[in-house]
Amino acid sequence: MSSEIDSGNLLSRAEQLVNLARAAGADAADAVVVRSRSRSVSVRQGNVESTDSAESDDFSLRVFVGKKVASVSANPGFDLKALAERAVAMARVSPEDPFAGLADETDLARMPLDLELFDSTEMSSEALTEAALAMEAAALDVSGVSKSAGAGASAGMGGLVLVTSHGFSGSYKASRFGRSVGVIAGEGTKMERDHDFDSRLYAAELDAPELIGRRAGERVVRRLNARQADTGSNITVVFDPRVARGFVGHIAGAINGAAVARKTSFLRDRMGEQVLKKGINITDEPLRVRGPASRPFDGEGVRGERLVMIEDGVLKHWFLSSSTARELGLRTNGRGARGGTTVSPSSTNLALEPGDMSPEDLIRSIGTGFYVTELIGHGVDMITGEYSRGASGFWIENGELAYPVSEVTIASNLKDMFMRLTVANDIDRKFGVAAPTIAIEGMTLAGR
Template sequence: MSSEIDSSTLLSRASQLIDLARKAGADAADAVVVRSRSQSVSVRLGKVEGTESSESDDFSLRVFIGKRVASVSANPGFDLRALAERAVAMAKVSPEDPFACLADEASLAKSYPDLQLLDTTEVSSEMLREAGLAAEAAALAVKGVTNSSGAGASAGMGGLVLATSHGFEGSYMASRFGHSVSVIAGEGTGMERDYDFDSRLYYAELDDPAEIGRRAGERVVKRINPRQVPTGKDVTVIFDPRVARGFVGHIAGAINGAAVARKSSFLRDRMGQQVLKSGLSITDDPLIVRGPSSRPFDGEGVSGERLVMIEDGVLKHWFLSTSTARELGLQTNGRGVRGGTAVSPSSTNLALEPGDITPEELILSVGNGFYVTELIGHGVNMITGEYSRGATGFWIENGELTFPVSEVTIASNLKDMFMRLTPANDIDRKFGVAAPTFAIEGMTLAGR
């Protein structure tokens, strides 16, 4: 374990790679190593279906010559000099990019806190197998569950090693453990499927596998014998936290600086304006201790800070990396992420901050409406904001969940949905995108 955590050798190779790139003619360069270690076990109907284990250290070198840039990738064992010379040769014939550059030296992290992202607990394949079997057995024990789609458990770690030609050197590692199960209820054409899972940085904080299985079983049994409901044009829709997180992801996409620069966001002209209902805020914080998406510095060596991206309904910030910020005439806010050889902006620990009422009070206030537990399809146009997706869930009558509903479509425009959103107080911050249950008024529901 210690050799996997110690990044000194990788940092040394990254620094050598930069030195060789400068000697080959690069004006500036950075080298990154994305480190990954994982193992998983999948089971179905009491038997192991698969066991997987992987590990990798993926190197990427990015070089700059004037306004020209090129990137190359390699696995361990490559020839440092040959890679550096190839990257420089590529940069010399690349088209100019007026926005590509390293982060300003003044914005680089000089020091950073210990965010406690790494749990060194050793988890064996046998422990993973037992967890998967326990989750599946608990789900199958729920009355009405008829079959299993499988269960699994996983353990791993990943991290980043970064060195730049203007003096930054840093590394961090984060662990990740998970349990999941998916089961079926009903028979023939009346079969329904549902699932549950948990994912944590620390193994001891994982939900008990049997509890995960029980929840999955109870969820799927409630979905048996769904109905369609009549079409309506002014329906209040409540989003279960599982689908609420995905919806908040749409907000994140709309305020991503890269989308704004490409003019592919429907919020691109709304900086400083109200985009959510008054009183609502979206926060993003990369420095939460043991946060699921925390990081001491971003993919360019910049330390981010907690930002209120949308404050009291008003848009305050874009997610920005250095090149995206330059294109927009702004400064990076430490949201750059390495993806292969590219750097692009992204959120960290993103949250739609909760409201003051319980989910039960929110459902009661709706009277009649639709509670969504699963969304189907990808009918979201981020340029126009048009939103139309298949949905399943439960009908709300007189403030209570009643019968299951399937084969309906909910539709509106994200601009209107943002302004009609009312959150409950049940936020769970163990996910990188966190959101409470929330209601959206005035949606169109297409049913029978």
């Protein structure tokens, strides 16, 4: 697997595309090349199930004719001139978009920046297989585990090249290494399933396969002999960090400028107001060195800075790309992400900042409640904030995890949940969305 991005050649081709688009009649244009390389191995019950390798270079050209815009994509080997002419012809017959256009020149990143996102370590299929088998063996060694649901290891890299007609030209690359294992405990209707995983930019920072496997086995065995909890209201629900990251994703969705512009966010009219409990901060940091979602510039060539999106519970910023910012009468904050031929706002290294209390002390302070380790379903309405999810985890009694619980539903409204939030101090920033253990008071639980 080739791990390098030939930025010189790809930049040259992207520049040619932009120049040909201008020659064909575009008033402005940008070209993007996304390069990806990956290798993965999956095993089950001691046998290799698959070994996969993939490589791709995807070219995208976006052109503007006045306020009309069109985008086209192609794989290597295409005719540059024909692609550029087709894109311009498409733009000429497209409806006008009053907010379309490249990022303002004054917002463009001008100096290269190395965020240490790339590890050149080459992982052979044999090394990946060895790691996957070791994870599975360690999980199966845990007493009570009945079988493997499979284990896998992967290594890959991605690169992005961006050229615009108003002077931006840049590229960067990032590596990614991963390990995961799923296991089953129990039999028949009493069977439980769980997993564990790790993902890093640098191979040497990955958790050991044996540790990942043992954690997966221990997690699933703890879930055996689960029961339903009694239906009740005003329940304090504690979210394990793995689940809390999804909760932070709901916050990110509610403060995404695109949702605000479409009026599909329940926070769309709340800028400058208290939306989270006082003392709670949400940060987004695109330039963090070795950050899992870092980038030296966004999909439009704009360099974003660290922002406190919600400060002391008060909403301060939306995630904004250039077009979304124009629609809202604002200025981009460098959160435009490429998705195929489109640019949409998104978070980078997003974090619900930790508090001062350990998760153990947080649980002790609750006394009685429900500790959630898994959520099921997608019962979240981002227009109204209504929240209802299937859940499993552990009942809390006398400040301790007492017994496993499954087949229950937790419900509330995100607007209320945001204001009843307490955070612990156990954040792990190795994920693009990071969160500590959190507790939310006043939820409804439907059980037996």
